[in-house]
Amino acid sequence: xxxxxxxxxxxxxxxxxxxxxxxxxxxxxxxxxxxxxxxxxxxxxxxxxxxxxxxxxxxxxxxxxxxxxxxxxxxxxxxxxxxxxxxxxxxxxxxxxxxxxxxxxxxxxxxxxxxxxxxxxxxxxxxxxxxxxxxxxxxxxxxxxxxxxxxxxxxxxxxxxxxxxxxxxxxxxxxxxxxxxxxxxxxxxxxxxxxxxxxxxxxxxxxxxxxxxxxxxxxxxxxxxxxxxxxxxxxxxxxxxxxxxxxxxxxxxxxxxxxxxxxxxxxxxxxxxxxxxxxxxxxxxxxxxxxxxxxxxxxxxxxxxxxxxxxxxxxxxxxxxxxxxxxxxxxxxxxxxxxxxxxxxxxxxxxxxxxxxxxxxxxxxxxxxxxxxxxxxxxxxxxxxxxxxxxxxxxxxxxxxxxxxxxxxxxxxxxxxx
Amino acid sequence: xxxxxxxxxxxxxxxxxxxxxxxxxxxxxxxxxxxxxxxxxxxxxxxxxxxxxxxxxxxxxxxxxxxxxxxxxxxxxxxxxxxxxxxxxxxxxxxxxxxxxxxxxxxxxxxxxxxxxxxxxxxxxxxxxxxxxxxxxxxxxxxxxxxxxxxxxxxxxxxxxxxxxxxxxxxxxxxxxxxxxxxxxxxxxxxxxxxxxxxxxxxxxxxxxxxxxxxxxxxxxxxx
Numbered sequence: 211x212x213x214x215x216x217x218x219x220x221x222x223x224x225x226x227x228x229x230x231x232x233x234x235x236x237x238x239x240x241x242x243x244x245x246x247x248x249x250x251x252x253x254x255x256x257x258x259x260x261x262x263x264x265x266x267x268x269x270x271x272x273x274x275x276x277x278x279x280x281x282x283x284x285x286x287x288x289x290x291x292x293x294x295x296x297x298x299x300x301x302x303x304x305x306x307x308x309x310x311x312x313x314x315x316x317x318x319x320x321x322x323x324x325x326x327x328x329x330x331x332x333x334x335x336x337x338x339x340x341x342x343x344x345x346x347x348x349x350x351x352x353x354x355x356x357x358x359x360x361x362x363x364x365x366x367x368x369x370x371x372x373x374x375x376x377x378x379x380x381x382x383x384x385x386x387x388x389x390x391x392x393x394x395x396x397x398x399x400x401x402x403x404x405x406x407x408x409x410x411x412x413x414x415x416x417x418x419x420x421x422x423x424x425x426x427x428x429x430x431x432x433x434x435x436x437x438x439x440x441x442x443x444x445x446x447x448x449x450x451x452x453x454x455x456x457x458x459x460x461x462x463x464x465x466x467x468x469x470x471x472x473x474x475x476x477x478x479x480x481x482x483x484x485x486x487x488x489x490x491x492x493x494x495x496x497x498x499x500x501x502x503x504x505x506x507x508x509x510x511x512x513x514x515x516x517x518x519x520x521x522x523x524x525x526x527x528x529x530x531x532x533x534x535x536x537x538x539x540x541x542x543x544x545x546x547x548x549x550x551x552x553x554x555x556x557x558x559x560x561x562x563x564x565x566x567x568x569x570x571x572x573x574x575x576x577x578x579x580x581x582x583x584x585x586x587x588x589x590x591x592x593x594x595x596x597x598x599x600x601x602x603x604x605x606x607x608x609x610x611x612x613x614x615x616x617x618x619x620x621x622x623x624x625x626x627x628x
Numbered sequence: 629x630x631x632x633x634x635x636x637x638x639x640x641x642x643x644x645x646x647x648x649x650x651x652x653x654x655x656x657x658x659x660x661x662x663x664x665x666x667x668x669x670x671x672x673x674x675x676x677x678x679x680x681x682x683x684x685x686x687x688x689x690x691x692x693x694x695x696x697x698x699x700x701x702x703x704x705x706x707x708x709x710x711x712x713x714x715x716x717x718x719x720x721x722x723x724x725x726x727x728x729x730x731x732x733x734x735x736x737x738x739x740x741x742x743x744x745x746x747x748x749x750x751x752x753x754x755x756x757x758x759x760x761x762x763x764x765x766x767x768x769x770x771x772x773x774x775x776x777x778x779x780x781x782x783x784x785x786x787x788x789x790x791x792x793x794x795x796x797x798x799x800x801x802x803x804x805x806x807x808x809x810x811x812x813x814x815x816x817x818x819x820x821x822x823x824x825x826x827x828x829x830x831x832x833x834x835x836x837x838x839x840x841x842x843x844x845x846x847x848x849x850x851x852x
Contacts, residue, residue, distance in 0.1 A: 215738050226726035529722045532683060534711020536704040558686040623678045626718055626748070626796070 211212030216542035219530075223523070224547055231551065234515040238555030239562060241508035242602045245501040246563025249594045251570060252497040254587035256490045263483045266361065266420050268452035269461035271482070272468065275308050275475040312448030315472060319453060324460050329356040331450040332437040336430070339401040340392045340405070347388055348427035349402065360454050363418065363431075370416030375433050381415035382436075385426040389417045408440040421583075470586035501601075509605040516548055516613040528622035537618035544617050548610020549603065556602035561594050631791050632657040632680065633823050637689035639675055639847075649675050651847045657792075662818040662825045664835040667844035673828045674796060678845070680789070680826065681714060681794050682706040694705065708764055711740050715785030717827075719797035722781065726771035729761065729780050732769050737787045748787075755783040759813055775806030784811055786823075795827035797835055811837055 224231045282297040309315065313332055320328045332351035336345045354375050358364060363372050368386055375381050382400060384392070394400055394414050403409045412432060419426050438447050453459045458479060465478035480487055520527070529539055571588035639650040648760045649672045657663055665673045678684040680691065682698055685706070690699045696714060698706065710716075723732045733752040737743065743751065759779035764772060769780060785793050795814070798803065799807035811834055818825050818839070827838070835841050843851040 212739060212741060215735075218738075220733075222726050222731075362809050525722060526724050529724060530735075531707060532681070532710065532716050532718075534707050534709075536707040536737055538704065539739070626683075626722070627674060627678070 212539065213542060216539055217546050219543045220546035220550065223519070224550060227519075230515060230519075234512050234551045235353075235555035235558065237508040237511035238552055238606060239601050241504040241557040241605075242556050242559025242598045243563040243566060244504050245598045245601065246560060246594060247566045247570070248497050249597075250336055250563075250567040250588050250590060251586065252493050253591070254571075254589040255592070256493060257589055258583065258587035259486050259489065260483075262422060263486050264458055264479055266422055266425055266483060267479055268360065269458055269479050270451070270452075270465045270468065270479045271517075272309065272310050272451040272472070273449060273475055273477070276302075276305050276307055307449045309448050309474065311446075311450065312451060313446060316448075316451055319451070319468070324455050324457065324464065326454040326456050327356060327359040328451060328453045329353060329360050330434070330448045331357070331452060332434050332441070332443075332447060333449050334437055334441055335405050337403040337405075338388070338430075339403065340394075341509070344403075345388070345391055347385075347430060349437060349440075350429065350431050350436040352431050353434055356387070357452075360452055366418040366420055368417045368419050372412070372416055372418075372431070374415035375431065376527060378413065378415055379436060380410070380412050381432065382412040383416035383418055383431040385429045386417055386419035387423070387426045388428060388430060389414070395482075397560055402440065404440055406441065408442055410440045412436070455500045459531055504599050505605045508602075509609040512548060512551060512606050512609040513613065515609050516544065517616075519547070520544060520613045520617045523617070524620060524625050525619050527620050528625035531620075531622040532626060540618045540620075541614045544614035545607065545610050548606045548614070552603045552606025552610075554601075555606070556599045559602060560598055563598065564590075564595070629659045631659045631694055632826070633692045634676075635679065635690050635692075636690070637679060637687055639663040639672070639679065639684075639687040644717040649847050653847075653849055655806040655842060655849060655852060657824055657826060659791075659824055660818055662839040664825070664840070665826065665828045665842045665844060666830070666832075666835050671844045672847040673844050677794060677826065677828045678751065681708055681716065685702045707787055711736055712788055712790045715788070715790040715793040717778070717781050717785050717793065717798040719800040723769040723772075723777055723784075725768070727769060728765070729756070729767050729769050730765040732780060733784045733787055736784060741789050741844070742788075742795075748823060752783070752787060755786045756780070756784065758786065758816075759783045760809075762768070775802050775809070778802060778810060779813070782810065786817065789821075790823065792824045792826060795825070795829075797829055799829065799831050800825055807831065807834065839840070 231392055237241055280296065280300075280303060282300055284295045284297055288295060316328050316330050319325060330353060334349050335346065336349040337346055354363070354372055358372065370381055370383065375383065382402070384394065384400070389395070392400060394418060398414050400414055401409065401411045418431075435445070438445060441447070454465060462478050462480050464478040468474070469476040530540060530543075567588050567590065570586045573586055575583060575586050629808060633656045635654050635810065637650050637653040638648065641647045641649055647733055665677065667673045675684070679687050683712050685703070688760070690697060692698065693709075696709075698709065701709070704765060724735070727735070730749070733755060737748040737751065738745070753762060753765065753837070756765055759782050761776060764776060764780075769777065778801075787812050793814075800812050802810065814825050815821050815837065825838075827834070827836050841851070842849055
């Protein structure tokens with residue numbers, strides 16, 4: 211089999227019918243361009259949602275779950291195998307959300323492999339008093355340098371600074387929307403009350419915005435000591451430990467390990483953001499279904515054109531066979547035409563796909579203050595382009611193979627005898 | 629020296645009903661012979677030619693060319709054999725329309741791959757000179773007249789210096805002047821190069837000018 215010669219013949223055939231070649235090529239081009247745009251955009255959306263969920267939440271959160279459903283003492287002393295024990299309206303036990311030996315745990319976990327950072331927190335519900343109005347929210351006592359390493363707090367600041375928490379024990383950093391509701395600015399005082407009755411007047415040293423409504427609306431940060439003081443607890447009182455890993459996927463297993471090791475409740479980001487992960491799966495399936503449909507349609511286009519091509523070239527095929535070209539040569543002539551169409555159309559498709567994706571990625575996208583998004587999220591990954599090209603070539607080869615086989619099976623005698 | 633020998637060739641058509649086209653055909657052809665096969669339409673002469681050409685493999689009997697038994701060989705082997713040892717000229721010229729005259733002549737030689745591209749081009753010019761078509765070498769083959777195309781087809785048939793050149797009514801579609809030209813070329817090839825010519829023809833002048841005539845009727849050879 212002489213591939214170079216088959217290629218020359220294929221090339222001559224394609225160039226002799228430029229318009230037909232172009233139409234077949236544009237089918238592939240369009241399919242692959244749309245595939246690239248779809249997958250880049252969908253993956254961009256996935257990435258954005260995942261990032262915004264992961265940015266503001268820990269990979270693993272360790273806390274003490276307050277369990278209100280405990281077995282009654284009656285159940286514990288008298289097994290209910292033969293009798294029925296009924297205890298009406300049992301009250302929960304006095305139980306603190308404290309993590310025992312929390313600070314030691316932080317130091318231990320910090321040394322573990324794959325851990326990016328660990329931050330202890332004291333969190334409490336809080337009421338912010340603005341004159342006669344009380345606004346509920348939550349208060350997190352943080353160790354600023356550690357927390358900053360986890361959530362890059364400095365980049366979220368709108369005015370003032372987080373550093374001031376280190377120097378000002380009565381300082382507080384308030385969420386942007388909460389600050390608006392309280393009508394406070396940096397330097398103003400705000401009075402905070404806890405559900406247990408503690409009360410403190412704090413000075414606003416900063417205002418932050420995560421771009422996520424559920425946080426900016428209710429959250430404020432202050433130092434660990436301040437929250438311990440307002441709650442009336444000692445210096446070892448810790449309610450939450452947040453940690454981030456170098457690889458978020460590792461966190462899913464790591465959470466289980468920690469739970470066993472310290473016998474404490476842990477929650478990984480996957481569990482906390484199940485909706486986002488499910489949405490991601492659904493969007494992935496959708497992307498592939500639509501992309502495949504586009505490519506299959508392009509494939510049928512090529513199949514039709516190649517089929518017509520073979521029928522138009524019956525005489526030529528007979529001549530080639532009469533002068534000594536084998537069936538493999540004939541298959542090569544027509545298959546190469548399909549491959550050339552696939553590769554050229556594919557590359558053009560990648561180019562156009564990149565162009566459209568880029569245009570999309572710089573298109574302004576107005577979302578309001580809530581979401582930190584200025585343009586459409588688009589992901590540029592080499593693998594999508596490789597995938598697009600591979601799909602394009604595979605589709606065209608399949609679409610070209612069957613007409614080529616038909617060409618190879620043609621009986622030259624029937625055609626040459628007329 | 630015998631270059632082609634056909635023995636006990638039987639051939640049937642099955643559509644629309646079973647019908648024996650060739651009945652026990654036996655003959656030998658010598659090197660350098662200019663042979664014409666004649667007979668009325670439907671006598672089986674074209675069918676016989678396509679069996680001799682190795683393109684039709686559905687027959688009984690045996691076929692030897694150059695001392696090699698070709699009956700029963702796979703299609704691709706036969707294609708390679710045709711490429712090297714057989715040349716074809718058909719009634720309807722059959723050039724590849726997208727290619728130039730020169731490319732058409734060169735293709736079988738490029739397929740054979742025995743010579744370099746440069747040598748093949750030189751040889752193609754040589755064959756075109758033989759049929760007096762050199763000045764049209766760079767033209768698109770579809771732009772030529774019927775007679776010119778037939779001469780190019782002959783040059784193509786000659787490019788690999790085949791042992792046998794077969795023609796299926798090579799003058800069937802040509803006027804008197806062009807028929808004469810083709811006949812002269814054939815006779816020269818047979819007598820000067822020692823290549824064998826086997827043609828099927830309706831043209832009595834053409835047949836009478838050849839070295840030997842085989843006449844067929846109802847699938848049998850009645851005179852040779």
